[in-house]
Amino acid sequence: MNTLADIAALVAVFSAAIIYGTDLFCALVLRPAASGASDASVADLLGRVHEYGDRRLPLPGVLSIIATALAAATDDSTPARIGGAIALAALLLWLAIYLRISAPINKRLRAAAASHTVPADTRELQQRWDSVIWARALLQTIALAGLLVIILTR
Secondary structure, rough: OOOOHHHHHHHHHHHHHHHHHHHHHHHHHHHHHHOOOHHHHHHHHHHHHHHHHHHHHEEEEHHHHHHHHHOOOOOOOOOHHHHHHHHHHHHHHHHHHHHHHHHHHHHHHHHHHHHHHOOOOOOHHHHHHHHHHHHHHHHHHHHHHHHHHHHHOO
């Protein structure tokens, strides 16, 4: 038994689960709701949602990556290290998608909400954001599965 790896894996599961739940909610509920809303509603409400999310969710997101790396590096069983490596790869790919696609859109919608404006390309911005939310949710699912391998291979 490796206590450090176990604690790191538990921290990683709980912190990744926050992001997983958020992304899954967005894929299942927010995405279809936004598709039927007016551009002004999307720009205002989702800009405000991203304002809070972008301020509050980096902590569990970064914590999940650090704890996953620690768990993968310190566990002494091969299946756990493989599960941890898969989880870490999924989290890093998620981060790349978020930084490259989602974050710039979030920033534009936050600015629109703050200035009470509606970007002319609001629908296109939301469609681009929507185009990666299922991939993000899937990557979080893979990460959680890899983390569970660490916990369950005891």
